[in-house]
Amino acid sequence: MTSDSIAANDSFFKDGLSAGWPICLGYLPIGMAFGVLAQKAGLTPVQIGLMSLLVFAGSSQFIAVSMISAGASAAAIITTTFVVNMRHVLMSSALAVYLRSAHRGLLALYAYGVTDESFAVNLPRFNAHEWSLGRAMVVNHAANLTWFFSTVAGGIGGRFIPEGALGIDYALIAMFICLLIYQIRKWIHLLTAVIAGIAAVGLALAIPGNTYIVIASVMAATIGVIIQRIVMRRKTNHG
Incomplete structure (x- = not known):
């Protein structure tokens, strides 16, 4: 060597x-x-x-x-x-x-x-x-x-x-x-985290077990992606 x-x-x-x-x-x-x-x-x-x-x-x-x-x-x-x-x-x-x-x-x-x-x-x-x-x-x-x-x-x-x-x-x-x-680096990250927290609490009251965590995470991530795409589309249209 x-x-x-x-x-x-x-x-x-x-x-x-x-x-x-x-x-x-x-x-x-x-x-x-x-x-x-x-x-x-x-x-x-x-x-x-x-x-x-x-x-x-x-x-x-x-x-x-x-x-x-x-x-x-x-x-x-x-x-x-x-x-x-x-x-x-x-x-x-x-x-x-x-x-x-x-x-x-x-x-x-x-x-x-x-x-x-x-x-x-x-x-x-x-x-x-x-x-x-x-x-x-x-x-x-x-x-x-x-x-x-x-x-x-x-x-x-x-x-x-x-x-x-x-x-x-x-x-x-x-x-x-x-x-x-x-x-959490951007506002969309914070918004997604808040949505996940609210969804998890709501689902925990309705669904037994721990599956509510996964469901809330998928829901929040999906909503976050949709919101981010809408915002980016609007910026592109106005820009």
Whole structure:
């Protein structure tokens, strides 16, 4: 290996870690909170670690653990987590535009590490044409390793923490609030979030179970797209 190739490898590792460290920092407390909750639900540290490696989706893992605690069936847990993770198809589609020439094996490894946070970090850099698959994979898998070790640490330490202490059972709600805030960049995003919240509350009063969350999300997203298209059409006509 030449000195130039070594310098190039060092560069993309440094660039990836520089972009990904805020994700890793954020994953530490949320991962540990998940580990504690999973331990309270009856999972061992080994099972928690396997879930973090095989699933690697924070929101789905929180939901799965809450459903395990509630005694839900395996079919219900799998179906719910599958629906929650459907957004990854859209995220992967948006990223695939920049990775058409990449090897399929590398794409599979990269796709495994796509999360809401890594998507938010990588996409703007791909848009600016200042990013590469190697740098994006460093972001993804640095976050992956952080999530794995923090969830296992939470599972090991969970037995020393009383159930419900430190507000840990609020961790999932707090995580989604943070994700929502970071994604509100325009008025249409805020409007869509408000519509989703109102629809979810209304449907929760009428529909048993948790399906109201998915229905409200689809409704709000559809209404948001329609409103955005109407506004853009009017701007085009008047412009």
